[in-house]
Amino acid sequence: MKILAIDTAAWKCSVALWEDGHELAFQEQDSERDQAALLPQFVKDVMGQHTIDHLIVNVGPGSFTGIRVGLAFAKGFAMGLNLPLKGIDSFTATYVSLDSPSDILILIEARRQDVFGQRFLNGISGSPQSLTREALTEILSAQNPPLVAGSGVHFLEGLSYREVHSRWHGAQSLAHTFFKDPTLAAEPLPFYIREPDVTYSRESCASSL
Incomplete structure (x- = not known):
């Protein structure tokens, strides 16, 4: 089973390819504004000539724009290749x-x-x-x-706490999670905890129609 995982929910672009619990390829770069431009090339580089069985995308929470970028790309990509698409939250x-x-x-x-x-x-x-x-x-x-x-x-910072670290992060953790328990994946719907930073008034929306 080959899994392609996409994570742009944080302020980065992250893509991983796994097969039967093992990582085949991984690419990640910090990015606040270029995720939409980076993601197609990252997917192309990571996939290579592999055939994908499952596509997983991070649905949030995180960056409002990043979540939308990942979901939009994943839905179009899945439709084009007739792939099953699921979402996993951060x-x-x-x-x-x-x-x-x-x-x-x-x-x-x-x-x-x-x-x-x-x-x-x-x-x-x-x-x-x-x-x-x-x-x-x-x-x-x-x-x-x-x-x-x-x-x-x-x-x-400044508080007393005990932190634990994972071997996996970004798209790696999505692929790892789906491999361990596919039932944790759900429909790819955005997961927002608060409203987006930018909102539009009814007047401005009406004037654009």
Whole structure:
């Protein structure tokens, strides 16, 4: 089973090709604005002459623009090659890539005065939410605080915490998660925790019609 995974939900462009639990190719680059331009070439380079069985895309949370770029490309690519397409969220991919610890708080970069977080306790996931510095201080000051992991851990600078790291990240963690448990993948729908940074008034929308 060959899996092509795409991750542009964070501020990077990441593509991985796996077969039966082993990585065949991987390409990743930090990028805030060029994901749409980089992604087609990354996919071409990583795929080579391989035939793909499954296409997986990161549905978020993360960068609003990045999520849309990945989903739009994945849907068009899957349709063109008649591939089954599924989505996996950032929290689940990070959690599974860490071999599912008993109590961990996954933090995803939000690029604001908060961070996206979801806690997993004994295999049960809590509600994903936007966490402020104050909320995180309270969580980590508890008698038995969770481990922490993810792209948003830097938000904890100055606090006391125990971080764990995964061997896999970006598109690698998506492919790894799907290989370990395909049932964790779902319909490729965008996963937003808050509204996009840019909104349009009804007046401006009406004037453009």
